[in-house]
Amino acid sequence: MGSSLPADLGRTLTGRLRHCSVPVSRPPDGRRLRLATDFHPPEGPLSSFLAATALVPPTALPPSEVPAAVREWVAASPLPTLLFTEDGVTLVANDAFTALLARVNLGPEAFLRGPLRDNLPPDAPAQEFFRALRPGDCVVRQLTVPDHRPYTFHLLKLALSAGSCLCCVLFPSADPADVRLGNILNAIACFVAEIDGQGNLFFLNDRLAEHLGYAPRPEGRPSHLRQFWPGFRADRLAHLLREVDARGLAHFRTEFGRRDGTVLAMEVSLVASQTPGDSLYLLTARDLTAQLTHERSLQDALVESQRTVGAVTAENHRLRAREDQATATGQLVYASEAFTGVMGQVHRVAPTTATVLITGETGTGKELIARSIHRLSRRAGRPFVTVDCGSLPPDLIESELFGYRKGAFTGATRDHPGRFAAADGGTIFLDEIGELPLPQQSRLLRVLQEGQYMPLGETRLHTVDVRVIAATNRDLGRWVAEGKFRSDLFFRLNVFPIHSIPLRERREDIAPLIRHFIQKFNPKFSKEITGVDGTTLQRLLEYPFPGNVRELENMVERAFIIASGKLLPIALPETAPRAPEQPVLDLFDGTLTEFLSFEDYQRRYIQLVLESTNGRVSGAGGRRRSYRFIRKRCSARCGNWGFGADAPGGMIGVVRHQQGQLYR
Numbered sequence: 001m002g003s004s005l006p007a008d009l010g011r012t013l014t015g016r017l018r019h020c021s022v023p024v025s026r027p028p029d030g031r032r033l034r035l036a037t038d039f040h041p042p043e044g045p046l047s048s049f050l051a052a053t054a055l056v057p058p059t060a061l062p063p064s065e066v067p068a069a070v071r072e073w074v075a076a077s078p079l080p081t082l083l084f085t086e087d088g089v090t091l092v093a094n095d096a097f098t099a100l101l102a103r104v105n106l107g108p109e110a111f112l113r114g115p116l117r118d119n120l121p122p123d124a125p126a127q128e129f130f131r132a133l134r135p136g137d138c139v140v141r142q143l144t145v146p147d148h149r150p151y152t153f154h155l156l157k158l159a160l161s162a163g164s165c166l167c168c169v170l171f172p173s174a175d176p177a178d179v180r181l182g183n184i185l186n187a188i189a190c191f192v193a194e195i196d197g198q199g200n201l202f203f204l205n206d207r208l209a210e211h212l213g214y215a216p217r218p219e220g221r222p223s224h225l226r227q228f229w230p231g232f233r234a235d236r237l238a239h240l241l242r243e244v245d246a247r248g249l250a251h252f253r254t255e256f257g258r259r260d261g262t263v264l265a266m267e268v269s270l271v272a273s274q275t276p277g278d279s280l281y282l283l284t285a286r287d288l289t290a291q292l293t294h295e296r297s298l299q300d301a302l303v304e305s306q307r308t309v310g311a312v313t314a315e316n317h318r319l320r321a322r323e324d325q326a327t328a329t330g331q332l333v334y335a336s337e338a339f340t341g342v343m344g345q346v347h348r349v350a351p352t353t354a355t356v357l358i359t360g361e362t363g364t365g366k367e368l369i370a371r372s373i374h375r376l377s378r379r380a381g382r383p384f385v386t387v388d389c390g391s392l393p394p395d396l397i398e399s400e401l402f403g404y405r406k407g408a409f410t411g412a413t414r415d416h417p418g419r420f421a422a423a424d425g426g427t428i429f430l431d432e433i434g435e436l437p438l439p440q441q442s443r444l445l446r447v448l449q450e451g452q453y454m455p456l457g458e459t460r461l462h463t464v465d466v467r468v469i470a471a472t473n474r475d476l477g478r479w480v481a482e483g484k485f486r487s488d489l490f491f492r493l494n495v496f497p498i499h500s501i502p503l504r505e506r507r508e509d510i511a512p513l514i515r516h517f518i519q520k521f522n523p524k525f526s527k528e529i530t531g532v533d534g535t536t537l538q539r540l541l542e543y544p545f546p547g548n549v550r551e552l553e554n555m556v557e558r559a560f561i562i563a564s565g566k567l568l569p570i571a572l573p574e575t576a577p578r579a580p581e582q583p584v585l586d587l588f589d590g591t592l593t594e595f596l597s598f599e600d601y602q603r604r605y606i607q608l609v610l611e612s613t614n615g616r617v618s619g620a621g622g623r624r625r626s627y628r629f630i631r632k633r634c635s636a637r638c639g640n641w642g643f644g645a646d647a648p649g650g651m652i653g654v655v656r657h658q659q660g661q662l663y664r
Contacts, residue, residue, distance in 0.1 A: 063091050065162035080151075080170040083158075086130040088112045091165055100170070103200065116153065116168065119143050130166055135159035143170070191266075191285040194273075199225040199237055202280060211287065213259030230257050241281060244270050253288070265289050332368050333516045336506035342369070342498065349496045350376035355448065357433075357493045358471040360500030363550030366471040367431060369500055373469060374427040382426030387419050390432035397440050399456050408457025420453055420464050427467045433493065434474035434485060441486045448492045468493070503545040503552065510540055513549060517556040518568065530566045543572055 066083065071092055074081050080097035084090050090108040093101075101111055117126050119141045133139070139155040151170040158165050191208035195201055201223050212228050214221050226232040231254055243250040250270040255263050265288040273280040334340065349356055350373045358366045367386065374384045392400055399408075403418025419428060430436070436444065447453050448468060452461045470493045479485040503509065514537075518529050532540075545551055559570040 062163065063089070065160075066091050066165075067160060067162070070160070074167075077169070082108060082111075082168045083165050084108065084112060084168070085165055086127055088126065097170070115143055116155075119153070130157075133157040133166070135164060191287070193283040193285075195225060195281050195283055197238070197241055197279060197281075199232060199234070201225065208285065211258075211264075212256065213262075228256050228258070230255060230263070240270055244272050244281060248272065256285070265292050332365060332372060333512050334506065334509045335512050336508040338501055338506045339509060342500065343372075345496075345498050346372050347376060349373060349498070351378065352496075353467055355467070355493055355495045356469045357476075357495070357497045358469065358500060359476075359497060360471075360473065361502050361548055362473050363548035364500040364502055365549055366473075366500050367429065369498060370427075370429045370469045370471060374429075374467075377427070377467070379426050379467060383423050384427050384429065385419050385423035386429045386431060388431045390435040394437050397437065398443065401440065402443065402453045403455040405455055405457035408455075412457065418453075418455060420447060420466055421462070423466045424464050425466075427469060430468065430470040432472060433470040434472040434476055434479060438486065441489045445486065445489045445492060448489075503548045507541050510552065511537065513552055514540070514556060514568075514570075517553055521557055521560045525560045527560060527563060528566065529560065529563060529568050532568045532570055536568075536570050539572055540570065 070083070074083060074092045074094050077094055078096060080100045081094045082090065082097050083092040088109060090112075093108055097108075101107060106114065112126070120126055120129055120139075133155075135157050136159075137157045141153055141155075143151045143153045151172055154167075154169045154171065156167045156169070158167055190205075191211060192203070192205040193201055193208060194203035201221075204221055209221050212222075222228055225237070240250040240252065248271065251268070253265065253267050256266045257263055267286045267288050269284045271282050271284075273282060332339075332343065334343065346369060356370070356373060358369050360366055371384065374380060387401065389397065399416065399418070401419050403416050403421055404412050406412055406415050430444075443453065447464065447466070451465065452463050454461050476485050476490050476494075480487045480490050514532060518531070521527075522529055540552075547554070555570050555572075556568065559568045563569060
């Protein structure tokens with residue numbers, strides 16, 4: 001029983017009983033003790049057996065006469081142990097027995113009158129049964145106390161030097177079904193415990209005990225929920241158990257504490273016991289620590305992904321806004337008959353899927369033509385991807401066009417889809433296609449012919465649905481003859497050629513383009529420019545524009561920077577051809593800003609003529625034939641008008657002449 005029996009107790013035990021399953025320590029004289037598992041009286045009524053075997057019973061042991069060694073042995077026993085007299089008077093009860101009775105709200109006498117008496121023969125009083133036992137007799141019976149835990153009680157008759165008494169020891173036990181169930185619960189991967197309504201633990205499977213840091217041995221395991229549930233409260237447990245009684249299940253999350261202080265996030269379920277009349281509850285738990293850590297990492301990744309998506313979305317909106325602005329402000333502006341023919345070609349080819357080759361000098365709007373084709377096509381809602389082949393290093397063209405896989409080359413730390421993958425379903429615009437190296441030309445030819453390409457570092461072909469529009473300012477036909485461009489690629493690109501004509505061949509578009517650029521730059525520079533003067537426009541019409549529309553746009557933007565009035569002072573380059581030095585008379589050089597009387601108009605006209613001749617009306621530098629009217633009028637009017645023959649010119653009204661008509 002865990003401690004040595006006292007010497008006088010050992011001497012009283014005999015070997016009269018048939019067998020024993022209860023281990024006891026060896027007595028001092030070395031004899032092995034054998035206790036019976038049950039008490040078997042002879043045939044016949046118990047009263048006749050007692051009469052036939054009755055012996056003069058020893059004197060009852062007074063409580064004060066219990067030997068110290070016996071008291072120490074009872075106190076040291078780990079099992080619930082009780083010494084009592086034949087009359088049911090308690091002599092000694094150890095802490096384990098007291099704790100058991102306190103848990104079920106029973107006292108020692110109530111235990112003797114209740115659970116213990118219920119397991120004795122019913123046809124004789126308990127005192128007579130106790131007296132009939134001889135020293136050394138042991139009765140072993142199954143017993144269930146009100147805590148619903150099964151026990152095996154061993155009732156032993158002791159004869160001590162001062163008198164006799166009975167010793168009751170309770171061994172926790174279970175029937176075979178309970179043993180099998182316990183083995184199953186210990187083998188499954190879940191954490192399982194059995195509790196009562198106060199949180200006392202009646203079963204804790206090995207997995208949960210080990211997970212909480214307790215030894216696999218039953219000794220030292222927790223006996224109450226509060227020992228590993230930091231948030232345990234009796235009222236909360238009562239609330240959960242009421243929910244179980246009402247719904248059959250309670251499910252919640254909490255934290256369990258390991259023996260070393262580590263806190264574990266747990267998911268707990270409570271269900272009622274399936275045994276009728278049983279008030280125990282089955283608790284199952286699952287450790288959520290790893291799951292919550294993973295969820296937090298996923299949440300962090302989701303937040304980062306949402307942040308990235310937000311940034312990409314904002315960038316997409318910004319690019320779309322810039323594209324819309326480019327489409328609105330960089331739209332094709334024309335009024336000439338020559339460029340109207342070009343746009344007719346655009347409208348004819350846009351609804352098809354044909355490859356288009358746009359040729360023309362730099363700055364003639366080849367990309368705008370390509371965008372117009374895309375905008376008018378069935379792919380208008382899909383991506384339009386621009387690739388400037390002339391700006392890409394030869395070593396990066398292939399990876400930029402067709403993409404690469406992580407590890408394909410040094411520095412390839414992630415997958416890159418490439419421009420063709422980005423344009424899938426839409427249009428890809430290959431600007432300056434003539435600058436594409438010959439090795440990449442063959443790969444581009446495969447995409448055009450079969451719609452397939454292979455990223456760097458991959459062995460699987462990818463299929464792509466892309467419309468290709470190419471542009472160049474080179475003479476590709478001559479380059480093919482010189483071996484600088486693949487002929488098969490040229491013929492594949494040249495399905496529908498469009499030539500973007502230079503600005504010098506459509507001078508009628510200069511004035512509309514200037515108006516368009518003024519509308520574009522007025523908000524940018526916060527100005528209210530209304531136009532240009534007629535002289536400047538005439539000079540622009542005579543300028544050859546080697547940089548085409550892009551050069552005109554740059555001129556207008558430069559003029560906006562220095563403009564201080566309503567008119568735009570567009571300056572031609574220093575290398576621009578100049579008109580011969582001679583007086584220029586152009587009355588209609590601006591916009592009519594006020595209504596004049598005929599006399600004022602006449603005065604300003606004369607003033608303009610005098611400015612053109614530096615105030616001379618005759619002689620060297622004068623134009624007698626042209627200015628007879630002025631000579632006739634000057635003598636009578638010049639004094640009144642405030643200038644003479646040598647007077648400096650004054651300000652005149654601004655009248656704009658354009659295509660032979662007057663405009664305000």
